[in-house]
Amino acid sequence: QVQLVDSGGGSVQAGESLRLSCVASGFTYNDYCMVWFRQLPGKERAGVAAIDSDGSATYGDSVSGRFTVSKGNSKNTLYLQMNSLKPEDTAVYYCAADPALWPCTVTYADFNRNEFDYWGQGTQVTVSS
Numbered sequence: 175q176v177q178l179v180d181s182g183g184g185s186v187q188a189g190e191s192l193r194l195s196c197v198a199s200g201f202t203y204n205d206y207c208m209v210w211f212r213q214l215p216g217k218e219r220a221g222v223a224a225i226d227s228d229g230s231a232t233y234g235d236s237v238s239g240r241f242t243v244s245k246g247n248s249k250n251t252l253y254l255q256m257n258s259l260k261p262e263d264t265a266v267y268y269c270a271a272d273p274a275l276w277p278c279t280v281t282y283a284d285f286n287r288n289e290f291d292y293w294g295q296g297t298q299v300t301v302s303s
Contacts, residue, residue, distance in 0.1 A: 176200040176292050178269050182254075183297030190259055190301075196252040196269030196294055203250060203271060207278035210243060210254045211287065212265035213296075219268065221284030223254060232279040236262070259301045266296040 182194040194210070204227050211219040223243035225231045231243045242255040252269055270290040275283060283290075 176271070178271060178292055178294035180267065180269055180294035180297040183267060183299045185300040185302065186259055188260055188301055188303050191255070191257045192259065192299060194254040194256065194267055194269075194297060194299075196254075198250050198252065198269075198271065201271070201273075201292075203245070203252070206271045206273050207275040207283065208243075208245075208252050209270045209272075209278070209280065209283040209290070210252075210267060211270055211284075212263075212267045212299075214265045219287055221280040221287065222267070224278050224280040224283050225252070226276075226278035230278075232281070234280050234284070256299070259299075261301050261303045264299060264301050266298050268296045269294045 177199045179197045209224040210222040212222050213219045223233045225243045240258045244253045271292040272290045
């Protein structure tokens with residue numbers, strides 16, 4: 175059974191950092207397109223960062239240079255390192271996985287967000303000014 179479990183959210187001040195984790199089980203996640211989405215209040219989920227099977231990563235414009243997506247050495251944990259957080263980063267963050275979404279880029283994933291088969295439960299990030 176495929177499962178994604180998100181964690182690591184919290185409340186921080188602007189300029190601080192957080193690292194989100196997504197533990198994947200039930201599948202070989204190196205074979206999947208792995209993406210972090212976020213959902214701001216009253217908005218649709220939007221792609222934040224994507225990493226493909228080769229480890230190539232792409233980012234949304236609003237987070238590029240501040241966020242880094244990576245795969246853990248255990249190869250079943252996905253991370254999102256978020257630095258220089260801003261109040262506008264406040265959202266619920268979700269990891270998602272799909273075996274057939276290619277190219278695995280954040281732009282393509284954002285456009286095809288409804289195609290993702292598997293989602294984490296979400297973790298809340300709140301950034302205060």
